[in-house]
Amino acid sequence: MQDTPYIQFFDGGSEPTHALLGGKCASLVTMTAAGMPVPPGFAVTTAHYDEVVHRSGMAAAIQAELAGLDYHDVAAVDAASARIREQIASREIPADLRAQVLAAYDALQSRFADEVPVAVRSSATAEDLPDASFAGQQDTYLWVRGRDAVLEHIRRCWASLYTCRAILYRLKNGIPDEGLSMAVAVQKMVNSRVAGVAMTIDPTSGDRSKITIDASYGVGEMVVSGQVTPDNIVLDKVMLCVVAETIGDKHAELVPDVAAGRLVERAVDAERRRRRCLTAEEVTAIARMAKRAEKHYCCPQDVEWALDADLPPGQDLLLLQARPETVHSAGSGRKEAPAPAPAVPGFNLSGITSMLTAGLGKV
Amino acid sequence: MTAVQPSLKSFPKPSELPVPPGAEGWEELYPYNLVFRNGSGAEDEKFWFCDSQHWPTVFKPFETIGGEFAVKCLGQYNARHLIIPVANGIEFKIHLGYLYMSPIPVPEEQIPARVPEFERRVGHYFQNWDSLLEKWRQKVRATIDEMEGLTFKPLPEMVPFDDILSGKAKDGSEVLMEGYDRLIQLCYQNWQYHFEFLNLGYLAYLDFFSFCKQVFPGIPDQAIAKMVQGVDMELFRPDDELKKLATLAVRLGLQSAFADTDDVPGTLARVAEAAGGREWLDAYMAAQDPWFNFTIGNGFYGHDEYWIEHQEIPLGFIKDYIRRLEQGEQIMRPVDELIAERDRIVSEYRELLDGEQLAQFDAKRGLAATAYPYVENHNFYIEHWTMGVFWRKVRELSAVFVAAGFWADRDDILYLTRGEVREALFDYVCGWGVGTEATGPHYWPAEIERRRAIIDALKTQRPQPALNTPPAQITEPFTMMLYGITTEQVQQWLAGDDEGGDGAITGMAASPGVVEGIARVVTSADQLSEVQQDEILVATITAPSWGPIFGKIKATVTDIGGMMSHAAIVCREYGLPAVTGTGRASTTIRTGQRIRVDGSAGRVEILSD
Numbered sequence: 001m002q003d004t005p006y007i008q009f010f011d012g013g014s015e016p017t018h019a020l021l022g023g024k025c026a027s028l029v030t031m032t033a034a035g036m037p038v039p040p041g042f043a044v045t046t047a048h049y050d051e052v053v054h055r056s057g058m059a060a061a062i063q064a065e066l067a068g069l070d071y072h073d074v075a076a077v078d079a080a081s082a083r084i085r086e087q088i089a090s091r092e093i094p095a096d097l098r099a100q101v102l103a104a105y106d107a108l109q110s111r112f113a114d115e116v117p118v119a120v121r122s123s124a125t126a127e128d129l130p131d132a133s134f135a136g137q138q139d140t141y142l143w144v145r146g147r148d149a150v151l152e153h154i155r156r157c158w159a160s161l162y163t164c165r166a167i168l169y170r171l172k173n174g175i176p177d178e179g180l181s182m183a184v185a186v187q188k189m190v191n192s193r194v195a196g197v198a199m200t201i202d203p204t205s206g207d208r209s210k211i212t213i214d215a216s217y218g219v220g221e222m223v224v225s226g227q228v229t230p231d232n233i234v235l236d237k238v239m240l241c242v243v244a245e246t247i248g249d250k251h252a253e254l255v256p257d258v259a260a261g262r263l264v265e266r267a268v269d270a271e272r273r274r275r276r277c278l279t280a281e282e283v284t285a286i287a288r289m290a291k292r293a294e295k296h297y298c299c300p301q302d303v304e305w306a307l308d309a310d311l312p313p314g315q316d317l318l319l320l321q322a323r324p325e326t327v328h329s330a331g332s333g334r335k336e337a338p339a340p341a342p343a344v345p346g347f348n349l350s351g352i353t354s355m356l357t358a359g360l361g362k363v
Numbered sequence: 364m365t366a367v368q369p370s371l372k373s374f375p376k377p378s379e380l381p382v383p384p385g386a387e388g389w390e391e392l393y394p395y396n397l398v399f400r401n402g403s404g405a406e407d408e409k410f411w412f413c414d415s416q417h418w419p420t421v422f423k424p425f426e427t428i429g430g431e432f433a434v435k436c437l438g439q440y441n442a443r444h445l446i447i448p449v450a451n452g453i454e455f456k457i458h459l460g461y462l463y464m465s466p467i468p469v470p471e472e473q474i475p476a477r478v479p480e481f482e483r484r485v486g487h488y489f490q491n492w493d494s495l496l497e498k499w500r501q502k503v504r505a506t507i508d509e510m511e512g513l514t515f516k517p518l519p520e521m522v523p524f525d526d527i528l529s530g531k532a533k534d535g536s537e538v539l540m541e542g543y544d545r546l547i548q549l550c551y552q553n554w555q556y557h558f559e560f561l562n563l564g565y566l567a568y569l570d571f572f573s574f575c576k577q578v579f580p581g582i583p584d585q586a587i588a589k590m591v592q593g594v595d596m597e598l599f600r601p602d603d604e605l606k607k608l609a610t611l612a613v614r615l616g617l618q619s620a621f622a623d624t625d626d627v628p629g630t631l632a633r634v635a636e637a638a639g640g641r642e643w644l645d646a647y648m649a650a651q652d653p654w655f656n657f658t659i660g661n662g663f664y665g666h667d668e669y670w671i672e673h674q675e676i677p678l679g680f681i682k683d684y685i686r687r688l689e690q691g692e693q694i695m696r697p698v699d700e701l702i703a704e705r706d707r708i709v710s711e712y713r714e715l716l717d718g719e720q721l722a723q724f725d726a727k728r729g730l731a732a733t734a735y736p737y738v739e740n741h742n743f744y745i746e747h748w749t750m751g752v753f754w755r756k757v758r759e760l761s762a763v764f765v766a767a768g769f770w771a772d773r774d775d776i777l778y779l780t781r782g783e784v785r786e787a788l789f790d791y792v793c794g795w796g797v798g799t800e801a802t803g804p805h806y807w808p809a810e811i812e813r814r815r816a817i818i819d820a821l822k823t824q825r826p827q828p829a830l831n832t833p834p835a836q837i838t839e840p841f842t843m844m845l846y847g848i849t850t851e852q853v854q855q856w857l858a859g860d861d862e863g864g865d866g867a868i869t870g871m872a873a874s875p876g877v878v879e880g881i882a883r884v885v886t887s888a889d890q891l892s893e894v895q896q897d898e899i900l901v902a903t904i905t906a907p908s909w910g911p912i913f914g915k916i917k918a919t920v921t922d923i924g925g926m927m928s929h930a931a932i933v934c935r936e937y938g939l940p941a942v943t944g945t946g947r948a949s950t951t952i953r954t955g956q957r958i959r960v961d962g963s964a965g966r967v968e969i970l971s972d
């Protein structure tokens with residue numbers, strides 16, 4: 001589906017514009033373009049929101065509610081907030097605008113054999129909202145299923161612009177409501193068959209020439225929280241070949257119960273426990289992605305990833321989160337080579353001598 | 364290297380190996396000093412490994428010359444020229460026709476005293492690399508030229524009258540005898556030169572290697588190899604020349620002239636008759652000197668066939684390249700890609716270093732990259748060019764004996780030791796000089812048949828990978844790098860078939876990549892013509908001169924050889940996956956089986972029959 005100013009797919013190839021996409025969606029687009037595919041989905045842009053509020057008449061209604069509010073009168077603000085959010089949740093939206101979102105939703109679903117649940121999350125331009133917990137993190141609705149539910153949850157995200165707290169914040173800080181807008185991400189729920197973390201460093205030694213992968217079945221939560229012993233694979237970062245691996249026990253996995261919209265824990269059978277949960281191709285793909293993340297963010301990364309059962313092999317690796325690796329990347333773990341200054345520029349004979357005699361006395 | 368628990372397992376003693384039926388008395392075929400005599404009582408106990416990488420088949424008596432000269436000269440550079448602190452040479456013996464080696468360590472208390480001499484000598488070479496290497500080229504070329512100039516002709520009916528007039532007073536037999544002695548000496552001379560830079564090349568490489576292993580623990584060996592390996596190498600020139608000739612033939616529209624390349628004169632005549640044929644023949648002639656001094660063998664056997672004498676070999680390769688060009692294939696090596704990949708690897712490892720470590724990395728890599736190409740290139744000059752001329756001259760001399768009735772075929776000379784050839788030569792000139800029959804024609808034919816039967820009997824038995832109990836650790840650097848004889852390797856050989864696990868064959872991850880395909884097991888160069896497009900070559904060993912084959916196959920698996928073995932080097936050069944030093948691939952895998960080769964992990968799996 002072609003990107004428009006109103007709907008942009010994360011992998012649609014459009015230049016991410018922060019004002020149009022908000023922080024979260026802009027980041028999802030950037031990461032996808034940089035070879036760090038996030039779960040597929042699309043952004044309902046701020047331009048779409050603007051059209052909705054103006055053409056539906058919401059804008060005028062909201063303006064009327066906000067006029068003359070005093071932030072000292074919290075009860076009045078609270079009441080106005082409730083009425084505005086009711087407006088946003090219920091007012092008729094012009095059919096062509098509804099159709100844009102539904103077409104995008106259908107296009108997303110057409111990538112999968114069966115209809116898959118999605119997450120609907122707000123993507124604000126951060127300065128409009130209170131600092132520590134801006135809406136992007138606050139409003140995430142998981143396991144949303146079906147067209148009507150998606151439309152409803154998009155409205156809920158929009159409504160989060162007008163929580164009592166948000167209104168108070170803008171009043172206190174003199175932030176005008178003019179131009180206030182919100183983008184919303186509609187993103188496939190990850191159906192993780194194998195997941196884990198990858199670090200672009202050897203966390204035990206600080207050796208930056210390595211990528212270490214921990215991987216286990218199901219959702220990555222059990223790996224992150226240490227509830228299972230994952231497979232551990234160490235690769236050379238430059239050659240991307242495995243230099244060491246330890247098969248973990250992987251006794252249990254968390255898998256989605258789609259009907260119930262939650263995760264359930266189940267035992268892993270002996271055969272799957274014994275073997276590595278990743279193929280050679282998957283190991284390489286994960287390492288490549290982690291390496292790209294490191295290159296993109298210019299420092300060692302700690303990456304959460306998952307292999308999605310609903311996506312075809314080769315395109316099923318998803319990046320869930322990338323953050324800087326902080327323990328070793330300051331360089332504290334780097335080993336110093338014992339090397340006197342070269343006697344002759346260009347080579348170091350005493351180095352050769354010590355290399356030759358290094359093994360002696362150890363036998 | 365990981366610590367290895369003491370193993371009670373052991374290889375057989377030399378004396379325990381059975382002599383194949385019909386090979387009794389084989390010891391007498393070789394010089395007295397080359398067979399296990401166990402004079403000191405130590406030989407039957409000492410650890411030996413078999414160098415079937417260079418000598419995969421049984422030596423005929425004359426052919427021991429290559430093993431003797433090569434391994435002796437390897438040793439002299441460790442022990443007497445460079446004074447390598449930890450390692451003297453490699454002792455060698457022939458047992459049941461195969462060459463076994465035992466590295467000689469330097470006693471620990473002697474090592475410190477050797478260090479200053481070592482650094483002085485090696486320092487001089489590394490500081491004057493380019494000028495010394497240029498001298499080397501001149502020396503080696505001069506040796507080859509002198510060897511080419513030797514001629515061996517039957518003695519005339521009588522001394523020419525001119526020699527009477529000039530008072531020469533010699534009958535010409537001295538030319539034959541001096542020529543033979545000179546031929547042997549010139550061969551010896553280039554084997555001395557062979558090792559002048561080889562040990563240094565390995566040293567520079569090992570220095571960079573151990574530095575990389577220190578700063579990037581667990582760095583794959585092949586990453587280090589790729590960072591120093593040359594791309595535009597003389598060793599690959601012969602094959603590149605054939606590719607150029609194939610391309611030219613297509614451009615000139617000469618394809619049809621190559622229908623039957625086994626018919627060399629016919630093929631060249633058909634080319635000459637065609638329009639544009641002259642241009643191609645000129646290019647063909649120009650390529651021959653020196654690049655057709657090349658063998659699909661390895662230069663150590665009298666039966667090695669050199670292109671210049673067997674032009675059906677290069678013409679056959681050209682024919683195959685023409686076919687591939689016509690199918691739209693790209694036949695030239697991906698040189699630009701190889702360079703780009705090498706540069707990427709170097710720059711990515713560099714990015715992980717800074718300060719003093721980065722300076723060391725650059726210095727050590729620079730030295731290794733300067734010194735290392737010799738490790739590959741010398742092969743063309745010595746094993747191919749020098750030995751090609753050498754064997755040709757040996758056959759020329761043998762023709763004199765054939766004409767004098769000593770034996771029937773020029774190759775029969777290989778059943779004499781080089782000392783016996785000297786004796787036979789005097790027998791010949793003596794009979795001629797005296798004006799009577801020589802003894803040889805009544806002695807050698809039957810003796811050669813007796814010896815041939817023994818050699819054939821020895822060939823029925825494969826060598827042991829090693830003899831006696833291996834040391835707890837193998838530390839001699841050349842043994843590890845060149846032969847892939849590491850502690851792990853030895854343990855794996857000992858484990859044999861009961862290594863358990865998933866049944867995969869393991870070896871050195873010599874050249875990266877994973878492919879699946881049909882196996883073609885090749886145990887000698889004669890079988891190379893059987894190799895089909897896109898098969899996976901499974902061989903006891905390979906020689907670098909199998910170049911054209913590498914353009915055809917998808918991967919290589921060998922029984923013998925380390926990261927620096929010929930197969931490893933060539934596969935990295937051709938961008939093919941390789942697993943080397945498996946110990947058992949050629950005896951475990953059968954032609955036609957579908958196998959999966961993981962050159963990044965050093966694993967080979969048999970997928971189906």
